[in-house]
Structure formats: C-alpha cells, structure tokens
Amino acid sequence: MNYFFGINNSNFISEIQLPIFKNRYPEPENIFLFKGYVENNRWNVKELKYNKINNQFFLIKSEEISNKDIFFLAYQQNLNNFDYLKLKKFNNFTDTAPAYRANLKISLINGGFSSYQSEYPFSMITKKGSILSPISSLANLDAEKNYIFIKNIFEEPVYETFIAYIVNVKNKKIEEKIEIKTNYTNCLELKKTLIKPEIFLVTDNYLGIPMYVSIKNKHISFEHTHPPHEYILSQDKFKTVSNLKKEINEIIY
Numbered sequence: 623m624n625y626f627f628g629i630n631n632s633n634f635i636s637e638i639q640l641p642i643f644k645n646r647y648p649e650p651e652n653i654f655l656f657k658g659y660v661e662n663n664r665w666n667v668k669e670l671k672y673n674k675i676n677n678q679f680f681l682i683k684s685e686e687i688s689n690k691d692i693f694f695l696a697y698q699q700n701l702n703n704f705d706y707l708k709l710k711k712f713n714n715f716t717d718t719a720p721a722y723r724a725n726l727k728i729s730l731i732n733g734g735f736s737s738y739q740s741e742y743p744f745s746m747i748t749k750k751g752s753i754l755s756p757i758s759s760l761a762n763l764d765a766e767k768n769y770i771f772i773k774n775i776f777e778e779p780v781y782e783t784f785i786a787y788i789v790n791v792k793n794k795k796i797e798e799k800i801e802i803k804t805n806y807t808n809c810l811e812l813k814k815t816l817i818k819p820e821i822f823l824v825t826d827n828y829l830g831i832p833m834y835v836s837i838k839n840k841h842i843s844f845e846h847t848h849p850p851h852e853y854i855l856s857q858d859k860f861k862t863v864s865n866l867k868k869e870i871n872e873i874i875y
Contacts (some may be wrong), residue, residue, distance in 0.1 A: 624708075624716040625658075625694050627722050627773050628687035629807045634835075635684035638693060638740060639725040642645075642678055645718045653715055655680045657700070660779040660805050662705040668752040684729070692742075692775055696715045709777045711744050727759040733840035738833065746829050747775045753786070755823040755832045755847040761812055762843060765836035768812040770823065774830040776804045784828045786810070787874050791866070792820035794873050804828065824870055845865060 623725055628636035642650040656669045670693075675681045683694060700712035716722040726740030753772075761768040772786065781803055788798040802808045802825070823832060836843040856862065 623744040624706045637727040638682040736842040736844035753825040760834040762836035769835045771833040
C-alpha cells in the first residue's frame with residue numbers, strides 16, 4: 623500500500639493524479655479516495671467525493687492540498703475499523719509489478735512545472751531510520767535557487783520536530799542544522815555553497831523522502847534521491863555506505 627502527498631507554500635503548489643486501475647489490469651476498480659490529517663492527536667479521515675475526473679483517474683487539485691495532508695486509496699469496507707491512533711495497511715491495491723505510479727505535479731507560482739512520482743510506501747511509515755542523500759548529484763549549481771522537499775509520514779498522529787543535518791564529510795563538519803516536522807512536507811532552501819560532492823543531507827532516527835527542486839528562468843527541474851548504495855557500482859557498496867554512515871554519525875554526535 624502507498625500513501626500520497628503534495629506541497630503548498632508561498633513558492634509552490636501541486637496536483638496529484640492517481641490511477642483507479644492496476645498496471646496489468648486496465649479495468650477500473652470500485653475504490654475510493656481519502657484524505658488523512660492529524661488533528662487533536664488523532665488521525666482524521668475525509669472522503670474526497672468529487673475528485674474522479676473520469677472512470678480511470680482521480681485528480682487532487684492544489685486548493686485541496688496542504689503540507690499536513692496525506693492521501694490514500696481504500697475500499698469502503700476498509701474504513702469500517704479505521705484506527706485513529708495508528709495508520710495501517712488497508713489493502714494491496716497499489717502493490718503491483720511493475721510498480722503502481724501516481725503523478726505529482728509541482729508548479730512554481732507564476733512559473734513552470736515539473737512532475738514526479740509521489741508514492742510513499744507503507745513500509746516506511748512504520749519504521750524509524752536515517753536519510754543519507756548526496757546533495758551535489760541532485761542540486762544544480764547553475765540554478766538561481768535550489769530547494770529540498772522532505773516528506774515524512776509516521777504511523778502515529780503526532781507532529782514532532784527533528785533535525786536534518788547538512789554534513790561536510792571532508793572537513794568533518796556540520797554545515798547547517800535544519801528543524802523538520804513529522805507528518806509534514808518540509809521545504810528547505812539550499813545555499814549554493816553547500817552544493818559540493820563532500821556534502822550530504824542526513825537525518826537520524828527519522829525516515830522521509832527528499833526531493834530536489836532547481837529553479838532557473840521560472841522553470842523547474844525536479845529530481846528525487848535514491849538510497850546511497852544505488853550510486854555506487856563496486857561489489858562492496860553496502861560496506862562502503864555503512865562506513866560512510868559511521869563516519870557521518872561520528873560528526874553529528
């Protein structure tokens with residue numbers, strides 16, 4: 623199962639388009655679209671009844687999206703025993719091969735747009751872990767501005783703050799500490815001086831999906847990060863990543 627998310631702030635708005643069919647089975651299913659958000663220390667759920675643009679797709683427009691919202695697909699019977707204190711896996715509708723894909727359209731206000739897949743897998747929301755993301759391979763030195771969006775979804779209905787570190791492994795130095803919120807789409811502006819091969823975005827004990835946005839001439843480039851071992855071609859890549867994480871932990875602690 624996947625959850626979905628967007629972003630909405632003073633610089634960016636977004637739209638989400640979700641298929642109502644599975645990849646190998648083009649016939650639409652009788653499945654419904656819901657929005658979840660945290661309020662009063664519990665998960666609140668609202669059905670979005672008017673978002674079906676045809677019998678193949680749901681469309682969530684920008685005015686329906688806030689940084690606190692998550693979206694998911696469920697059958698009506700899935701909501702009968704909804705747990706308001708913990709997100710659960712309702713169904714296997716989006717567990718497909720090849721992978722189910724929704725479309726997240728990010729628009730610069732008074733500018734261009736770009737698109738990206740916005741699936742947040744259920745397996746991530748039940749765990750705590752770390753993010754290790756290389757900045758220079760995803761940000762753009764030639765851009766006028768670079769941003770990092772970090773979406774965290776955690777199973778419990780809480781807004782907790784945690785720290786994201788910008789770490790220089792060459793100088794063994796923390797360049798910046800940035801406060802992040804759980805169950806929120808966070809937006810960070812990245813200084814150009816931090817776009818170097820030796821600099822990484824790091825979190826500890828909190829997972830999330832970092833996405834990189836570069837802006838030039840009101841146009842957007844939108845890139846997402848992969849696990850660090852996917853950037854390494856050697857056979858000992860997992861050992862290399864493990865050693866890098868150990869080195870970074872020694873810096874941030």
